[in-house]
Amino acid sequence: MAKLYTQESPKQKNLQPKKESIDFILNYSKALSVINCKDKKFELLLN
Amino acid sequence: MxxxxxxxxxxxxxxxxxxxxxxxxxxxxxxxxxxxxxxxxxxxxxxxxxxxxxxxxxxxxxxxxxxxxxxxxxxxxxxxxxxxxxxxxxxxxxxxxxxxxxxxxxxxxxxVISDSSLNVEKQLIKDQIDNDLQKIILELPDDQRDVLVMRIYKDMSFKEIAECTGVSINTALGRMRYALINLRKLVEQKNIILTN
CATH class of the missing domain: 1.10.1740.10 (RNA polymerase sigma factor, region 2, helix turn helix motif)
Structure with a gap:
């Protein structure tokens, strides 16, 4: 049989981000606060 | 909740x-x-x-x-x-x-790595192409051949070519253009294959 050299299609069953990625996002959100000062906005990242 | x-x-x-x-x-x-x-x-x-x-x-x-x-x-x-x-x-x-x-x-x-050097077969093909090309370049009119050789083989700029041949840059560019047109015609006439 001739060999097939086509690229294997990626298996995309149940692709989920890692728990660490989700935790990072949620923690980032908790740490980020925006301070309004007159007409300016300041981002503050508190770890 | x-x-x-x-x-x-x-x-x-x-x-x-x-x-x-x-x-x-x-x-x-x-x-x-x-x-x-x-x-x-x-x-x-x-x-x-x-x-x-x-x-x-x-x-x-x-x-x-x-x-x-x-x-x-x-x-x-x-x-x-x-x-x-x-x-x-x-x-x-x-x-x-x-x-x-x-x-x-x-x-x-x-x-990540590749071997860019030519193998024996590709080197032979390249030599053959170079030979064919040099032969048909000799058939070009003198003024066109001079410009082409200076540009391609001697890597001179069109400004340098113009100074060297005593013509304007536009004339040198025009000669190069006609040299390439005529080369294509010669390749077609003689059925030369210039690809490997």
Whole structure:
């Protein structure tokens, strides 16, 4: 049989981000606060 | 409480998040994580890069909402997908000139290094092409041949060629143009194959 050299299609069953990625996002959100000062906005990242 | 949040629409959750409800963001992330992650993976086909872009997407989402720049006109998920899509484009732009690794299976060293030197067969073909080319160049009118040789073989600029041959740059350019047109004609006439 001739060999097939086509690229294997990626298996995309149940692709989920890692728990660490989700935790990072949620923690980032908790740490980020925006301070309004007159007409300016300041981002503050508190770890 | 969690059950109640699960039933809420995206726009209600976004509003709650704007009002400081961090759990609303958590619900949004868990609700849409698979669609967004799969979308990114379908484009970049690399788990690590997908994780990075997924995180960057939500960092952008969080910053935009917290800075009050998110408008309710569009739907939440299509908006997040658009951010992810733009970040995927940025990723490909950045990596355009970098070596690519194929991580889908076993590590293949030839995906990073390549042997650019010609093998014996290709060297023979190249020599043959060079020979054929030199023969037909000799058949060009003198003025055209001089310009072509100076430009291609001696790597001179058109300014230098113009000075050397005592003509204007435009004339030198014109001669080069006709030299190439005539070369193509000669190649056709003589049925010479100049590719390997």
């Amino acid at each position: 969690i059950m109640k949040q699960e039933l809420q629409t995206d726009s209600v959750l976004v509003r709650n998040y704007v009002d400081g409800d961090e759990k609303a963001l958590s619900t949004l992330v868990y609700r849409h994580k698979q669609k967004i992650y799969s979308f990114i993976y379908s484009k970049v086909l690399d788990r690590d890069v997908t994780e990075d872009i997924f995180q960057d997407t939500f960092i952008k989402v969080i910053r935009t909402i917290k800075l009050g720049k998110y408008n309710e006109e569009g739907k939440f998920l299509p908006w997040v997908m658009r951010i992810a899509h733009n970040l995927v484009i940025d990723y490909f732009r950045k990596n355009n000139r970098m070596p690519k690794f194929d991580n889908s299976g076993d590590f293949n060293i030839f995906s």
